[in-house]
Amino acid sequence: MKPTIALTLGDPAGVGPEIVARICHDEEVRAACRLLVIGRSMLLSAGALACNLPEPEVDMVEAGQGAEIKPGLPSAASGRQAGAFIEKACELCLNGQAQAMVTAPISKEALQKGGYADTGHTTMLARLTGVKRPVMMLAGSHLKVIPVTVHVAIKDVPGLLTRELIIETAQVAMADIIKFFGIKNPRLAVAALNPHAGEQGLFGDEESRVIEPAVQYLREKGINAQGPFSPDTVFFRASKGEFDFVLCMYHDQGLIPMKLLNFYDGVNVTLGLPLIRTSVDHGTAYDIAGTGKARADSLKSAVMLAAKMAKKAFPD
Ligand SMILES: NC(=O)C1=CN([C@@H]2O[C@H](COP(=O)(O)OP(=O)(O)OC[C@H]3O[C@@H](n4cnc5c(N)ncnc54)[C@H](O)[C@@H]3O)[C@@H](O)[C@H]2O)C=CC1
Numbered sequence: 061m062k063p064t065i066a067l068t069l070g071d072p073a074g075v076g077p078e079i080v081a082r083i084c085h086d087e088e089v090r091a092a093c094r095l096l097v098i099g100r101s102m103l104l105s106a107g108a109l110a111c112n113l114p115e116p117e118v119d120m121v122e123a124g125q126g127a128e129i130k131p132g133l134p135s136a137a138s139g140r141q142a143g144a145f146i147e148k149a150c151e152l153c154l155n156g157q158a159q160a161m162v163t164a165p166i167s168k169e170a171l172q173k174g175g176y177a178d179t180g181h182t183t184m185l186a187r188l189t190g191v192k193r194p195v196m197m198l199a200g201s202h203l204k205v206i207p208v209t210v211h212v213a214i215k216d217v218p219g220l221l222t223r224e225l226i227i228e229t230a231q232v233a234m235a236d237i238i239k240f241f242g243i244k245n246p247r248l249a250v251a252a253l254n255p256h257a258g259e260q261g262l263f264g265d266e267e268s269r270v271i272e273p274a275v276q277y278l279r280e281k282g283i284n285a286q287g288p289f290s291p292d293t294v295f296f297r298a299s300k301g302e303f304d305f306v307l308c309m310y311h312d313q314g315l316i317p318m319k320l321l322n323f324y325d326g327v328n329v330t331l332g333l334p335l336i337r338t339s340v341d342h343g344t345a346y347d348i349a350g351t352g353k354a355r356a357d358s359l360k361s362a363v364m365l366a367a368k369m370a371k372k373a374f375p376d
């Protein structure tokens with residue numbers, strides 16, 4: 061049976077309703093899964109209109125309170141609706157009415173203005189499912205990266221990086237990667253924090269103090285981790301096939317190279333949850349919202365990957 065994918069509209073002031081409308085007309089997507097759009101039908105209709113597409117014929121679950129939303133203008137109301145869509149999709153996954161959820165982009169700022177304390181889908185879904193250590197992975201055909209710290213200020217990164225955090229992030233990620241992606245012994249490169257991996261302590265000691273002991277521990281536990289490697293070359297090496305995944309010390313360390321190589325079809329996957337969740341790699345693109353210009357490639361990749369993961373988790 062085809063898996064049911066709960067697909068949220070994202071922040072309604074962003075490009076979410078447009079890319080969802082596009083996906084609803086995609087034959088390959090419709091062959092791979094049953095889409096269940098979570099949001100407000102008026103928004104989906106507006107998204108289709110902006111893209112000059114016919115009204116999508118798709119199953120829909122209405123969620124969130126009605127409000128006036130203008131494309132390109134995020135607000136407390138758009139954030140509140142975006143949050144309600146995520147809550148409903150999560151509920152449908154947990155009660156078995158959907159086998160996976162896929163999310164269109166939201167703004168963390170609007171989400172918080174809308175009354176949520178979360179810093180994005182990842183932390184919100186962790187809160188809703190009672191998970192302590194959700195792990196973000198950005199997966200592209202050339203590069204797959206896993207940031208250890210995510211939505212935090214750069215000045216806070218060194219203080220947040222601990223041996224335990226690195227170990228837990230790698231362990232959660234590897235467990236789900238083996239489960240869903242069928243890679244037996246994933247090759248995990250661990251990026252250093254400092255230039256040239258600290259140059260023997262000349263430019264910082266996080267490598268010797270924190271990252272090396274974590275890599276050592278992971279290896280003792282049977283994880284094929286290597287590093288810490290100089291951040292300026294490890295992504296090139298991984299993109300050429302030397303490693304399957306790169307564990308990164310902070311968000312932009314991994315997401316910049318990943319988006320350079322895979323912006324249009326990259327997928328954000330949350331690992332370590334009791335449900336399957338994938339998302340686009342891009343943001344709300346407020347600058348082009350309402351114009352019909354947004355590409356839906358990343359959302360298509362996210363839906364196709366979620367369908368594949370759901371088939372693995374819920375075989376017929
Ligand atoms: N999955 C999610 O929910 C994500 C949400 N965000 C949020 O998005 C908001 C805006 O972030 P930005 O840094 O401006 O990044 P962005 O990805 O929204 O936009 C960056 C540039 O890429 C273009 N772009 C983005 N998606 C596109 C698409 N599908 N087709 C064609 N062009 C596209 C935009 O027009 C813009 O020029 C922020 O609030 C951020 O937190 C960012 C990344 C992921």
Ligand SMILES: NCC(=O)COP(=O)(O)O
Binds near residue numbers: 180181182315
């Ligand atoms: N850069 C990734 C991003 O902003 C998406 O975060 P999340 O909403 O998936 O937690």
